[in-house]
Amino acid sequence: MGTAPKHSRDPLEFRPKQPDSGVPEPEAPDREDPEQVYQELRELILAPEQQALKDLHHRVDDPTARTEDVGSVVAEAIQLRRKQGGDEALSAALTPTIEIALRESVRKDPATLADALFPVMGPAIRRSILETLRSFLESFNQVLDQSLSVKGLKWRVEALRTGRSFTEVALLHSLVFRVEQVFLIHKKTGLPLGHAVAPAVAMQDPSLVSGMLSAIQDFVRDSFHTPQGQGINRMNVGDLDVWIEQGPFAILACVIRGIAPRELRDRMAEILENIHREYAAQLDAFDGDTAAFARINSELSCCLEMRYREETQSRGFGFVYATAGILLLLVGGWLAWRSVQYRRWERLVNRFREQPGYVVTSFGRENGRFAVRGLRDPLAADPTGIVQTSDVNPHDGVFHWGGYYALDDGIVQQRATSLLSPPGGAKLVVKDGVLQISGSATAAWVKEVQTKGQLIPGIRAVQFSPELDPARLGINQAKTEIEITVIHFPLGSAALSDAERAKLRKLAESIQALLQEANGLHESASLQVIGHADTMGAEASNLDLSQRRADRVASELVQLGVPEKELHALGVGITQPLRLEDSVANREFNRSANFHVMTATR
């Protein structure tokens, strides 16, 4: 606006010249008046400027004209401002008006705005829901990822120890950082102007915290004489950080868990500047009434951000499953190997059970090794050999064998063979504890078997084949001894020399033995004493002589104790010569008596 000419008293009082009025101006009677002349002159000279000035005043003062002027350039003005980079200030300036306008529009007729917003509301709501769900799933995934890991177990212990929920502990550890609370504090009074808090964060009364934060600021400022306007910018305890941004009237404090990026500090400064610009008057005149700052919490909420650790995507369940799988394989393999080993050892133990001379009393594991306990007959098969022919590793087990006598026929047979040393023609078989002996053997050995046989463990009876019957063997022996005996006489006599008597004494013993054995076998035995003569002399006398000789021997035997009824004396003369009389010696041999044994079953 230009300045008014100094010489003018009031330009608006000038009357404009009206050349086209059509009425001729009357000649002024006082034309010669200098004042009037001056006035007219002035009017003539300045009329166009005065008219222009008047028009300008009219445009400025008349609201309609002014609105027309501004209206024609307002769009260009806003565009120009945006080009000059004043967006934020422009937005901040326009926001309250637009907000009021919107509120007024809704108050008047909600349908207008609803209709206008209808096309954008659906997508906006959908996007918001998706974003919320995504954020929820992210945090849920983080927790789930960790819930089965070693770290997860540690967190569970921490949750138990601190009394917090596992989800809370897991989220705290999964976060890189999270802005938990934001305070806007009136600098002078220390009263909270606004407060925003993240979900599920434990908080104290904002008034108290704001007051204490201010007190601490004052305390530090007083104690260390810091220049006015400066204060604490940051406080740190463990993984908790408090970032403070100072403004002329208010301070902005963010309570952060974890390590926040520097950009957050810039954003804090930006928000605090906006608040100071928007609420400058209210902040200055603040008297405790926070009604003027009702909308400020939503602005503070912009600072409530969080960021999760970008790890463990590929690990997580895969890692857990792989570990669990390997563990299962190892355990399964180990169990299978143990089972195979056990079955091998079981087979070996069963072999021992079936083996003669072994009794297994127990089988199991002792100190990580297999242990087999039982009894073993000394004559049983060598255990080392049995183990070596099996498929077990001998070092995996240990055997404890006690000694005993087995009653298996096989072992008993071995034992009997070993103890009785049978002669080559004899055959020993044990069946059901009965020692059966057959073949050929001496009477003496048979007798020994008869004595020792039943003393052998496992032998309850001894059975001989008929040819080896001891009684029969005795009879046969006695019979042989008797029947090879020949008693000799002098020529033509039945007298006995001393030598022949001695023979008869020995013969009498054999006869007694024979009778005894025969009696044992329930047989009867008798003895025929046969007298002989040589061919010299007459036949009749020879017969008589032979009879006398038989009688003489029988009589002598009766005297030696042989029952008379078992003796039959018979003279046969020269009819059954013992030898052919082809020599003197053979002839002498026939002057004799010999014996024949007869047995019969009773």
Next chain:
Amino acid sequence: MLQKKICMLGSFAVGKTSLVRRFVEGFYSDVYQTTVGVKIDKKNIQVNGGEVSLVLWDIYGEDDYQKMRWSYLRGASGYLLVADGTRRATLEKARQLEERARQEAGAIPFVFVINKCDLRQDWEVDDSFEMQMRAQNWSLLRSSAKTGEGVEEAFSLLAQKMLG
């Protein structure tokens, strides 16, 4: 919600903290007073039909070891000036504190409370003193943190004065 910052001023051991404790259940421990020099509590009360949130700054009373931090008075809408009736020196001190407070924070409303009225027989102050104070337009109350007498009234009176 209307919030007001008020301070507790008074000599050491006149019973400021006991009065606050009687008035409100706090959250910060008393340790803050000896460390930072102040402890903050809060109480919502009804004044003239509206609710006011009183944020109480219980400032550590000056003693031989620690000076009072006057910066804590900044921004207060009022204060409770507390003295111990059984110690005359604390009443004299109260005058000095009031003067100093006026310099620091201007002529903000305050209520003068003579505490320990349960020990009335031991008081070193007579009625003439109280009359003298009242003559200077001081709002004066007797209180006992022990029995609770006058406590609510003191805070309520201060709130009313602050809200005009």
